[in-house]
Amino acid sequence: MNNETRTYHRVLTIAGSDSGGGAGIQADLKTIAANGCYGMSVITALTAQNTCGVTAIHPVPVEFVRAQMDAVLSDIGCDAVKIGMLFSPELIREVAAGLQRHGIDRIVLDPVMVAQSGDRLVQDEAVAALKKYLLPLAELVTPNLPEISVLLGREIVTAEAIGEAAVELAAVGCRNVLVKAGHLETVACDDILCLDGGQQLLVLPGRRIATRNNHGTGCTLSSAIAAHLARGEGVEAAVRQAKEYITGAIAAGASYALGHGHGPVHHFYRYW
Incomplete structure (x- = not known):
């Protein structure tokens, strides 16, 4: 009889709840499980949301977070x-304080600000708080083009500008930055990974998949990265593994129909 005690690779997601199940906490927990880890959650907001958009946001009291x-x-x-998703500056400060209080250092920050449908998800004052309190704590930040544009205060819309923007954001506080290029209106959508404060810039090739089922892709990618970090991989390896996973999840989910808007990816495509 084997009496060896086993341990889980543990990942905590701190995010908003998506009642439609395609993004937020629900997508995070699916992704964490699909990538071989034990998922836990801290819910920061409840959203009334489906594949068509967000109709209401109910912030969770900071004390309960x-x-x-x-x-x-x-x-x-x-x-x-x-x-x-962190809705307010007060919430951002509380989350940062809690992470420091418990000595947590492997942190992936997905600066969720705008939903797939275009709905704004955070208060304007939260942007400054995010840069001040959370960016310096994160091991990796994963903005898309609209999000890095908000963080830098200028529009980033071309492939040529992404690398410079990644280095600029790294200088703000987080040494490792993954800029997701899915919003580019080009055939290629290569992401840029900035490591060690701009000492290394890597182009991570991406292929565009024809599908409307792209709800929750950012949540899924960042959760997959966190799962691979929890399993002991370095930042570059974790990002590459997560990109392979999300690409497969998007491709596998493209043939499904769910709802009337942007459907989800197939988080468990490796299993069923």
């Missing part, structure tokens, strides 16, 4: 954290 973080981290702990 703190209670969720302390409950999970004081008992179970974690090997990596993924951070998604």
Whole structure:
């Protein structure tokens, strides 16, 4: 009889809930499980949301966010954290304080600001708080083009500008930056990974898949990266593995029909 005690690779997602199941906490937990880790959650906001858009946002009280973080981290702990939608500057400060209080250092920050449908998800004041309190704590930040444009205060719309923008954002606080190029209106959608504060820039080729089922792709990618960091991989390896996973999930989900708008990716395509 084998009495060896086994441990899980633990990933905590701190994000908003998507009632439609395609993004947010729901997508994160599916992704974490699909990538071989044990998922936990701190819910920061409830959204009334489906494949067509967001109709309402109900922020979770900051005190209850703190209670969720302390409950999970004081008992179970974690090997990596993924951070998604944080609605207000007060919430951002509380999350940053909680991560520091518990000594968490493998942090993937997905600066969710705008939903796939174009709906704004955070207060304007939250942007400055994000840059001040959370960027310096993150091991990796994963903005898309609209998000890095907001963070830098200028529009980033061309492939040529992405590398410079990644280095500029790294100088703001987070040493490793993955800029997602899916919003480019080009056939190629190569992401840029900036490592060690701009010491290394890597082009990560991407292929555009014809599908309307792209809801929650950012949540899924960042959660997959956190899962691979939790499994002990370095930033570059974690990003490459996560990109392979999300590409497969998008391709596998393209043939499904769910809802009347942007459907989800197929998180469990490797299993069914």
